Amino acid sequence: MFTRSILLWLYALSLFVAAPALADQGFVPLPSTAGAPKDLEIQVRRYEGSTNGQLTVAIRNPTMRAVKFEAGGLYFVPEQNANDAPQRLGAAGPFAVRKQSGSFEPIEGYTLSPGSQVEVKLDVYCIDSHRRSPRTGDVFRVAVERMPVELTRSIQSDASAAARQNGGYAAPAAKSAVQSEIWKNRNKKWIELDGEGVQEKRKDAPSPPMNQVQKRYIDHN
Helix, strand or coil, rough: HHHHHHHHHHHHHHHHHHHHHCCCCEECCCCCCCCCCCCCEEEEEEEEEEEEEEEEEEEEECCCCCECCCCCCCCCCCCCCCCCCCEEEEEEEEEEEECCCCCEEEEEEECCCCEEEEEEEEEEEECCCCCCCCCEEEEEEEECCCCCCCHHHHHHEEEEEEEECCCCCHHHHHHHHHHHHHHHHHCCCCCCCCCCCCCCCCCCCCCHHHHHHHHHHHHHC
């Protein structure tokens, strides 16, 4: 009887120890900026939008030091067959962090304290003008790496300029302007990214004229 009690106690203890591991499911290493360690972790939660919208994610810092979260260069791949999946989504502009009150506060940068976790809303835009638009509820995963530095910089620079000229990222008029700049930079020199399929353009394929890009934006919204 004593031996059986010990075995039952050990079994119950094993369930207790395993419980935190189950709660951790869904978090994966966050791709880092060039040369930086992958200190943070990300959990993709939900997408709301069409050709552009907001992607809600959780960011976690499992380390024993403060780590700054940066969204530049992050992009997300549909959890579907790449040959008929909708467009991938790239982060652009500021993001919003959930406060203790439950509301989200727009912010340019955010540093996570050791062991902390925060929910973030990322402004995301489509990066594949030849694919169909995603829809609210489509499931995405974070890409294995960030976009190449050169592509990230050109997108950030042109998207920021377009936003300023149209009232800022939050302004409705800025959405289509920013989206066009992102497609323009993506098509200018095609770079293979995570999630390619047979529907992707070949590297030497000509980029579509901008009037076709604008038409795709209108048709997909």
